[in-house]
Amino acid sequence: MREPAIGLPDPSFPRTMPHRRPGELHLPFADVHGVVFIGDIHRRWDLVARGIAALPAPPRHVVLLGDMECTAPLDDLTAPLRAAGIGLHWIFGNHDYDGGPEMWANLADPTRNAATAAGALHGQVVEIAGLRVAGLGGTFRSRIWNPPQPPRLHGRAELAADMAALGPGWSPDSAAALAHSLAAMAIWPEDIVALAAQRADVLVTHEAPSSHPAGIAVIDGLARAMGARLIIHGHHHVTYRADAADGLAVLGVAAAWGADLAGRAWWTGEKERVLAAPPAGWSYR
Numbered sequence: 001m002r003e004p005a006i007g008l009p010d011p012s013f014p015r016t017m018p019h020r021r022p023g024e025l026h027l028p029f030a031d032v033h034g035v036v037f038i039g040d041i042h043r044r045w046d047l048v049a050r051g052i053a054a055l056p057a058p059p060r061h062v063v064l065l066g067d068m069e070c071t072a073p074l075d076d077l078t079a080p081l082r083a084a085g086i087g088l089h090w091i092f093g094n095h096d097y098d099g100g101p102e103m104w105a106n107l108a109d110p111t112r113n114a115a116t117a118a119g120a121l122h123g124q125v126v127e128i129a130g131l132r133v134a135g136l137g138g139t140f141r142s143r144i145w146n147p148p149q150p151p152r153l154h155g156r157a158e159l160a161a162d163m164a165a166l167g168p169g170w171s172p173d174s175a176a177a178l179a180h181s182l183a184a185m186a187i188w189p190e191d192i193v194a195l196a197a198q199r200a201d202v203l204v205t206h207e208a209p210s211s212h213p214a215g216i217a218v219i220d221g222l223a224r225a226m227g228a229r230l231i232i233h234g235h236h237h238v239t240y241r242a243d244a245a246d247g248l249a250v251l252g253v254a255a256a257w258g259a260d261l262a263g264r265a266w267w268t269g270e271k272e273r274v275l276a277a278p279p280a281g282w283s284y285r
Helices: 045-053 079-083 100-108 156-164 172-185 189-196 217-226
Strands: 035-038 061-064 087-090 125-128 131-136 202-205 230-233 240-244 249-252 258-260 265-267 282-284
Touching: 045 258, 045 265, 087 125, 100 172, 131 189, 131 217, 156 172, 189 217, 202 217, 217 230
Parallel strands: 035 061, 061 087, 131 202, 202 230, 230 249
Antiparallel strands: 035 258, 125 131, 240 249, 240 282, 258 265
16 A cells, blocks of 8 residues: 655745754754654654644755665655655665565665665765765664674675575575575674774664664764764664763654754654663763
8 A cells, every 4th residue: 555645835935943942962063954864654654744744844855764664666655755855865774674575675776766766875975964974774683793792794795605504494585585684684794894984974873872772882883983973863763862971962763753963853753662761871861
């Protein structure tokens, strides 16, 4: 079943900003309010439609933080956003392969997504509204890397040999399906290494850094290596702001919520999950 079209306000409307909330992030970035980060949509494009339609004007750019679960090509699902002049950027999440290769192709196959393929941020550093934004999609998978344990595999070139060692309980088709999903969806050490050699202002991830009780410190380390001052992530369905002692900031965005770089929620989506006390070394706002 195709998701409903996204209704958009008239882009000629004058912009008014969301109300300031206590503890919002103050970062000297260009065009802070021109980019909205949207948490895990999980097919609920209607919540995004409602949120954007309630704005006096659409944002200039949106960044999708993974777990869209595309039942149709991303080009089709986001056509109204792009028609309104919104620049679209995205990373993938752990549920974007739930429907198998067909769902993955709806998101990532350039032959189905001539308009949105260029917006893929995974493994890239792209300038968006004057910011250098780096993207890391997916989550850690134990077959590849389960931090804080060292990686089992470092690069995708090792995957064929690892699949060959699965054992007689795996059919060739099952092994091939697992290999495809791991190559597509897992966080790989080779991707971390490649990103760490670059510079960015903001790192967007699906997996959470250690600011979240279920987060992974590898993400923190990547941001610091790149010189990023802010990490924005999805995955855990909670909107929160956190600070480390060294000035690294984190913004989590809940499912189908929209938030900007200053930490303002532009709209709400699904009900948030409960967030426990901050882990050691972090404070919540």
